[in-house]
Amino acid sequence: MVEIKVLGTGCAKCKQLEKDVFNALAELDLAADVEKVQDIKKIMSYKVMSTPALVVNGKVKVAGRVPRADELKKLITEER
Amino acid sequence: MAIFQWLNDQLLRMEWLSNLVALLVKNVFDLDLGSNLGGSIHFYIYDVIKIFILLSVLIFTISYIQSFFPPERTRQILGKYKGITANIFSALLGTVTPFCSCSSIPLFIGFTSAGLPIGVTFSFLISSPLVDLASVILLASIFNWKIAIAYVIVGVILAVIGGSIISRSNLEQYVEPFVYGNDSLDVDIEEMTTRNRIDFATDQVKDIIKRVWLYILIGVGIGALIHNWIPQPIIDAVLGQDKWYSVALATLVGIPMYADIFGTLPIAEALVLKGVGLGTALAFMMAVTALSLPSMILLSNVVKTKLLAVFVGIVSIGIIIIGYTFNAISYLFI
Numbered sequence: 001m002v003e004i005k006v007l008g009t010g011c012a013k014c015k016q017l018e019k020d021v022f023n024a025l026a027e028l029d030l031a032a033d034v035e036k037v038q039d040i041k042k043i044m045s046y047k048v049m050s051t052p053a054l055v056v057n058g059k060v061k062v063a064g065r066v067p068r069a070d071e072l073k074k075l076i077t078e079e080r
Numbered sequence: 081m082a083i084f085q086w087l088n089d090q091l092l093r094m095e096w097l098s099n100l101v102a103l104l105v106k107n108v109f110d111l112d113l114g115s116n117l118g119g120s121i122h123f124y125i126y127d128v129i130k131i132f133i134l135l136s137v138l139i140f141t142i143s144y145i146q147s148f149f150p151p152e153r154t155r156q157i158l159g160k161y162k163g164i165t166a167n168i169f170s171a172l173l174g175t176v177t178p179f180c181s182c183s184s185i186p187l188f189i190g191f192t193s194a195g196l197p198i199g200v201t202f203s204f205l206i207s208s209p210l211v212d213l214a215s216v217i218l219l220a221s222i223f224n225w226k227i228a229i230a231y232v233i234v235g236v237i238l239a240v241i242g243g244s245i246i247s248r249s250n251l252e253q254y255v256e257p258f259v260y261g262n263d264s265l266d267v268d269i270e271e272m273t274t275r276n277r278i279d280f281a282t283d284q285v286k287d288i289i290k291r292v293w294l295y296i297l298i299g300v301g302i303g304a305l306i307h308n309w310i311p312q313p314i315i316d317a318v319l320g321q322d323k324w325y326s327v328a329l330a331t332l333v334g335i336p337m338y339a340d341i342f343g344t345l346p347i348a349e350a351l352v353l354k355g356v357g358l359g360t361a362l363a364f365m366m367a368v369t370a371l372s373l374p375s376m377i378l379l380s381n382v383v384k385t386k387l388l389a390v391f392v393g394i395v396s397i398g399i400i401i402i403g404y405t406f407n408a409i410s411y412l413f414i
Contacts, residue, residue: 009185013287040185040381041258049151049190050183062270064150064183068279 002032002076007043007053007063014052017066021054024072032076092221094130101126120308127300127346134221135292135342136285138214143284145213146178147277151187152269154204155194164244166196167203171239174207175232178284184375188382189259198255198387199247205379206395207239210370215341222349223358226413230406231362238398245394246387254387295343303346306354321357327403330360331396334367341369358410363403370395 006021008014018036025032037043046055050064054072056079067075089095101122105111111118154173161169184205191201211232220228272280306315319326348361371392380388406413 040189043186044189044193047190049155049187050178051186063152064178065280066283067276068283071276071279 002030002079003057004032004034004076005037005046005055006034007037007046007048007055008051009040009043010038011051013066017052017054020066020069020072021076024069024076027069028073028077030076088220088225092134092217094126094133094221097130097133098122098126101129116308120304123307123350124300124304127303127349128296130221131218131296131300131342131346132289132293134218135214135289135296138217139285139288140281142176142213143178143281144277146176147272147280149173149177150269151177151183151190155191155196156269158191158196158200159194164240166200167240167243167247168236170196170200170203170243171207171236174204174239175211175213175236177204177208184378185382188379192255192259197247198252198383199243199245201243202246202391203239203243206242206370207236209341209375210239210366211235212341212369215345215369218342218345222345223352224413227358230413234402234406235366238395238402242391242394242398246390249390251387251390254384256382256384259382292340292342295340296346299339299343300346303350306347306350310354312354315351315354315356319351319356319360321355321360321407326357326360327363327407328400330364331367331400331403334364335371335392335396336373337368338372338374339368341365344368357403357407358413359403359406359408362406363399366399366402367396370399 004021004025006014006018008017014036018034021034025034043051043053046053046060048060048063052066053063054061054067054075056076059079061075061079102113104125105113105118105122109118109121111121113119113122154177157173158166158170188201188205191204192198216228216232219231317323319330344365348365351361351364352358376388376392379391383391
């Protein structure tokens with residue numbers, strides 16, 4: 001199963017990314033383990049410098065922006 | 081040369097818009113532009129529309145450019161410089177790196193764990209909110225280019241000096257220890273396609289408008305009040321050019337406030353039109369944008385109170401000095 005982590009300290013963009021991830025998964029009809037990571041130390045372990053950030057199966061796919069639906073779906077599925 | 085003046089007047093000052101709104105106020109609302117009501121309604125409608133148009137165009141263009149400068153690249157570039165050169169580049173890059181204030185913690189940690197001195201990081205953190213390419217162009221549209229360029233230069237100098245002082249003051253002990261506990265391997269810098277960049281820029285426009293529209297409406301409202309309703313003697317008494325305390329007062333009032341710079345510009349414009357010193361108005365703008373309660377709370381998660389206090393103190397004093405200086409030399413600009 002795909003493992004997704006949404007990294008963010010709680011601002012509006014971070015919540016937006018989490019919502020978009022769920023929408024993308026619904027459209028892809030894909031089951032995934034989605035975790036929202038808000039703890040700063042855990043976020044830093046991924047070495048991202050801007051939030052929100054998306055981690056799929058352990059790899060940081062995007063940081064600092066919220067990708068549009070098409071790109072998001074691609075980012076989720078290409079890490080299988 | 082005349083063509084540049086025309087471009088400036090039509091694209092930035094939007095004289096055509098001012099004239100259109102004047103027609104609206106005179107012929108549709110049937111108000112005299114010289115009256116308080118007519119004048120303030122004209123000011124309000126014209127300023128709001130002008131700011132929203134400029135905002136959209138500027139944010140789009142600048143976000144597109146900014147997509148080439150993610151923090152990861154900035155960190156890589158800064159790692160090559162030492163001493164005050166690093167502070168200078170840091171302050172300059174701070175103006176072009178896209179930066180959501182909720183990223184200030186990851187960014188601070190990212191820069192510091194890569195080995196950049198905290199002073200260099202602070203130069204970035206000072207220049208980033210202070211000198212924003214979009215608001216510089218807005219400044220040029222509301223005042224003129226000389227003021228806009230002077231604002232940039234002065235903002236960058238403040239960031240460089242502030243960061244340098246912090247670098248030289250042995251304040252690393254006041255950074256929370258966990259910040260240093262990360263190893264700083266270089267991460268891949270994401271390569272964006274043109275489509276990605278356009279999407280990013282468009283989303284930035286939508287995002288920022290959603291965030292700031294209320295500040296703009298309120299800011300222009302206050303500007304209109306100052307412009308047409310608050311009597312000259314009151315403004316003179318509090319912020320008049322000859323009052324020694326006006327710059328310090330404007331700065332102290334601005335520090336805890338949080339408002340987007342686009343909201344403060346119409347207020348600064350109205351104040352200057354009413355005879356308040358240019359430096360006083362700029363000091364107010366800088367205090368509101370460079371320092372704010374929310375960003376100080378965020379920073380307190382990664383630096384201890386003493387370092388935070390030093391940071392706030394340096395920036396405040398710097399702003400006050402800049403304010404008085406601009407007041408003294410404002411005859412060069414207006």
